[in-house]
Amino acid sequence: MAYFLPTKIVFGEKTFLKIFYELKERKVKKPLLVCGKHFTSTMHFKELKKNLKGMEVFSRIEANPSTASVDKAAEMMNEKSCDAVIGIGGGSVLDAAKVVACMKNFSGSCESLYEKIRVKEKVPFFALPTTSGSGSEATKYSVLTRSSGMKETLKDDLFYPEAAIVDPELTYSMPASVTAATGIDAFCQAVEAYWAATSMPETDEFAEAAIKLSFKTLPKVVNAPDKSSRHDMALASLTTARAFSNTGTTACHTLSYAFTKYYGLVHGFAVALTIPSFLEFYSESTEKCLAICGFFGVNTIGEGKQKILGLMREVGAPTRLREIGCKKKDLQKIIELSLADKLGNPRNHSAEDLEKIFEKIF
Ligand SMILES: [Fe+2]
Numbered sequence: 001m002a003y004f005l006p007t008k009i010v011f012g013e014k015t016f017l018k019i020f021y022e023l024k025e026r027k028v029k030k031p032l033l034v035c036g037k038h039f040t041s042t043m044h045f046k047e048l049k050k051n052l053k054g055m056e057v058f059s060r061i062e063a064n065p066s067t068a069s070v071d072k073a074a075e076m077m078n079e080k081s082c083d084a085v086i087g088i089g090g091g092s093v094l095d096a097a098k099v100v101a102c103m104k105n106f107s108g109s110c111e112s113l114y115e116k117i118r119v120k121e122k123v124p125f126f127a128l129p130t131t132s133g134s135g136s137e138a139t140k141y142s143v144l145t146r147s148s149g150m151k152e153t154l155k156d157d158l159f160y161p162e163a164a165i166v167d168p169e170l171t172y173s174m175p176a177s178v179t180a181a182t183g184i185d186a187f188c189q190a191v192e193a194y195w196a197a198t199s200m201p202e203t204d205e206f207a208e209a210a211i212k213l214s215f216k217t218l219p220k221v222v223n224a225p226d227k228s229s230r231h232d233m234a235l236a237s238l239t240t241a242r243a244f245s246n247t248g249t250t251a252c253h254t255l256s257y258a259f260t261k262y263y264g265l266v267h268g269f270a271v272a273l274t275i276p277s278f279l280e281f282y283s284e285s286t287e288k289c290l291a292i293c294g295f296f297g298v299n300t301i302g303e304g305k306q307k308i309l310g311l312m313r314e315v316g317a318p319t320r321l322r323e324i325g326c327k328k329k330d331l332q333k334i335i336e337l338s339l340a341d342k343l344g345n346p347r348n349h350s351a352e353d354l355e356k357i358f359e360k361i362f
Pocket residue numbers: 134185189253267271
């Protein structure tokens with residue numbers, strides 16, 4: 001498949017204000033703002049309220065958003081006859097908002113979209129990330145928590161935002177813990193995009209740039225953030241999105257869902273936990289793993305693993321299963337949830353492979 005990313009991308013400090021231009025250009029009269037509770041107490045929220053008299057607000061999107069929350073936001077959009085959706089927040093908010101925009105006059109539930117995506121009508125969707133990590137502003141993916149309690153991905157070209165406005169200033173107030181968890185997600189997504197079997201020259205270029213920039217910036221932006229590191233991390237995250245929007249992710253994301261479900265581990269840390277192991281596991285089927293080590297300035301897989309582990313420790317991410325509360329007896333249930341294969345996996349993993357990996361990182 002050819003590289004495809006239909007979203008208009010706007011990047012830079014103070015670009016937040018461009019949302020008014022984008023809405024005007026599309027003659028939007030009554031947008032629905034989808035956000036988390038925290039955003040409603042910010043200056044940026046006041047700015048929106050002042051300029052968009054017809055705006056409705058749904059501020060009840062939680063972390064790891066449920067399909068039920070998407071239904072509630074869609075109900076509000078339909079009841080109030082909203083003609084656009086603005087999503088402002090982290091990956092959870094953006095993942096929820098992009099699905100809401102596709103549920104205009106849709107009588108089914110969000111859960112039913114997992115059977116088959118049948119969109120009746122779509123309103124324009126504008127994505128403004130307030131974290132630097134998920135990349136959701138430039139992808140067709142939405143990861144929601146289903147009524148079963150498990151996270152599952154919905155994917156459709158219709159989910160791409162009309163425009164993604166990435167203003168690093170929106171990330172200034174992120175606490176260190178969120179900066180770390182979301183930033184390491186961006187780093188991992190770039191690594192996964194690079195080694196993915198679905199990679200292509202365009203995605204390789206974005207992924208390489210994003211790996212290098214996030215690897216360099218993460219320790220600084222987590223431990224001593226300033227304008228320049230916030231800028232670089234926002235750019236790294238956006239660049240990652242431009243890669244993995246087309247490649248998808250790999251096994252580290254599949255496994256992360258079990259760590260989040262059973263131990264409440266934040267998404268980015270849950271993904272990072274197995275990144276060093278898969279650098280080794282995938283190195284047997286792709287040269288890309290060795291190239292990634294080269295991006296860190298080292299020449300062997302062993303040294304590359306140590307570089308990633310060092311980065312994880314610098315941002316406070318756990319590196320062992322026992323650190324997250326995992327017990328040996330839990331391993332089987334984690335494996336059962338993690339056997340699904342992704343198109344991007346450079347090599348399929350069996351239950352035995354996972355057992356060996358877990359043994360080493362327990
Ligand atoms: Fe992720």
